[in-house]
Amino acid sequence: MFVQAVRDFLKIAVGFDETARVDFSPVSFSRCRFQPIDRGRYASHFPLQLTRGYRYIDVHRQIFVMSQEEGKNRNKVYKVVLTGGPCGGKTTGQARLSSFFESMNWKVYRLPETAYIFLSGGVKFTSLSKDDAYRLQRNLIKTMMQIEDTFFDLANTCEQNCLLICDRGLMDASAYLDPNDWERMKAENGWHSVQLRDNRYNQIIHMVSAANGAEPFYTLDGHNTRHEGLETARKLDEITAAAWVGHPYYDVIDNNTGFEEKVNRMISTVCSRLGIEVNDRLSSESKKRKFLVKSLAPEEAFPGFQDFDVQHYYLSSPSRKTQARIRRRGQNGNWTYTHTMRRQVQDSMVEIRMSISEKDFNILHEQKDSKRHPIYKKRRCFLWNNQYFHLDIYKEPSPERCKGLILLETYTALKGDDLPLPDFLEIEREVTGLTEYSMYNLSLKE
DSSP: OHHHHHHHHHHHHHHOOTTTTOBOOOOOGGGOOOOOOOOOGGGGGOEEEEETEEEEBTTTGGGGGGOEEETTTSSSEEEEEEEEEEESSOOOOHHHHHHHEEEEEEEEEOOOOHHHHHHHHTGGGSSSHHHHHHHHHHHHHHHHHHHHHHHHHHHHSSSEEEEEEEEOOOOHTTTTHHHHHHHHHHHHHOHIIIIIITTTEEEEEEEOOOOTGGGGGOHHHHHOOOOOOHHHHHHHHHHHHHTTTTTTSEEEEEEOOOHEEEEEEEHHHHHHHHTTTTTTTTTTOOEEEEEEESOOOOOGOOSEEEEEEEEEEHHHHOOTTTEEEEEEETTTTEEEEEEEEEEEEEEEEEEEEEEEEEEHHHHHHBBBOOOOEHHHHHHEEEEEEEEEEEEEEEEESOGGGTOEEEEEEEEOOOOEEEEEEESOOEEEOOOOOOOOGGGHTTTBBB
């Protein structure tokens, strides 16, 4: 009976011939979900092969590829919520997830946290009466709906595949209400939990607060509107996690690993739901490897690639243990802006990366470090032999040590010669770990 259900699913999805021989052994059936879907939309997820006269369907991993919406231009539209308690890594995670998908030529929209608008405007939830808090939460949810719907509409007409990263979602607001008040609010506005929670977003990711399992790393630095202690942060983490229970695609990213791997696990979870193969790039053993390239190959030698203009500016920092920089990265005059801070915490170097506005970028630019050069480069992103590479081509104006410099980078768990390198590039040598090739040192004025 179950096998017939699988056959029925495949028939709907890809026009499966019931007389064909199918290998079901690789499938983790406990993770399968069956629902009617557009066969045209997902046919590409089911590679077909001819073996001994039979039509063979490899259903390994792909049978439970996350369903995606389709825009007017037949582009994929995928809505993911990043939620969690204070200091869980949402801000850095949003920036890293955004960069990862932009490098694959996806359009990424980063939806702001609506509550931050009120918090940064002087509202303190703890000082409100119960009635005022109720009205504010109701208006906050309505504001959030309007902001999200505006972004969703943009994504629907986008020419590219589109990822929408929501900094919290509608159900987060419910976590700050008494359960009875929440039921009352839903009834007054004709809302339903299934509509607000399950049907609105494709995937929910809860980034567990550092207050729950990574206490030495818990900090409120850089969050002027946050003031929660450890106990309050743990409680907020628990209630926001509970608010999303029931969503069919709900992933919790805990603190059982270091922060870098935590962020990689989050990105890997999104890719897995979308059926995007990342190989070992996001593996816990994956490390960045860097190679010095002798000269740039002609464009026709490259597989399909995307070029980005990238500018880095280091900022003045009061501590030698802290590095801060801003980056703008774009194509054809369209830019994204990022603020990155690296600091020593105990024996670890922690990197915090956040997306910022053009206005914030310009303000921070005034604080650039006079002892360091700005760095200008063209970044070429491409896949070769199922491995994802960045080729950084340093541009003028540049410090003397950067003239003609070309560096190839990739994240991989492979060591030594086990990593195949693009055969159309002339690699001079590996420079992984050599401080003279770190951007921080390359930018230093002599």
